[in-house]
Amino acid sequence: xxxxxxxxxxxxxxxxxxxxxxxxxxxxxxxxxxxxxxxxxxxxxxxxxxxxxxxxxxxxxxxxxxxxxxxxxxxxxxxxxxxxxxxxxxxxxxxxxx
Numbered sequence: 001x002x003x004x005x006x007x008x009x010x011x012x013x014x015x016x017x018x019x020x021x022x023x024x025x026x027x028x029x030x031x032x033x034x035x036x037x038x039x040x041x042x043x044x045x046x047x048x049x050x051x052x053x054x055x056x057x058x059x060x061x062x063x064x065x066x067x068x069x070x071x072x073x074x075x076x077x078x079x080x081x082x083x084x085x086x087x088x089x090x091x092x093x094x095x096x097x098x
Contacts (some may be wrong), residue, residue, distance in 0.1 A: 003087060016034065016055045016056070017054055017079050018056060019056045020083035022056060023049060024078045024079070024080055024097055025079050026078050027096055030050075031047045032048055032049070033046075034046050034047070035046060043051060046059075061092050062078065076098065078096075079096055080095045081093070
């Protein structure tokens with residue numbers, strides 16, 4: 001049995017990362033629906049992908065950019081998502097990798 005100290009040191013809070021945290025993203029990655037609560041207590045829904053047992057949130061603007069890319073390049077397989085800023089002023093850039 002582990003002690004309280006050992007458990008506390010090993011504890012990692014569950015958090016949802018962002019798709020921009022990944023070095024590359026396959027466009028055929030399965031998305032799931034998630035639900036969260038903001039700082040005001042309001043519930044919101046979001047899309048996320050699981051990779052290496054971690055959840056990565058996929059902003060709607062990223063989905064829109066990938067949709068545009070797929071119209072121009074239907075055989076697109078991987079993208080790189082870049083993020084600048086934070087909060088409501090976050091900007092995303094999506095680059096094709098193949």
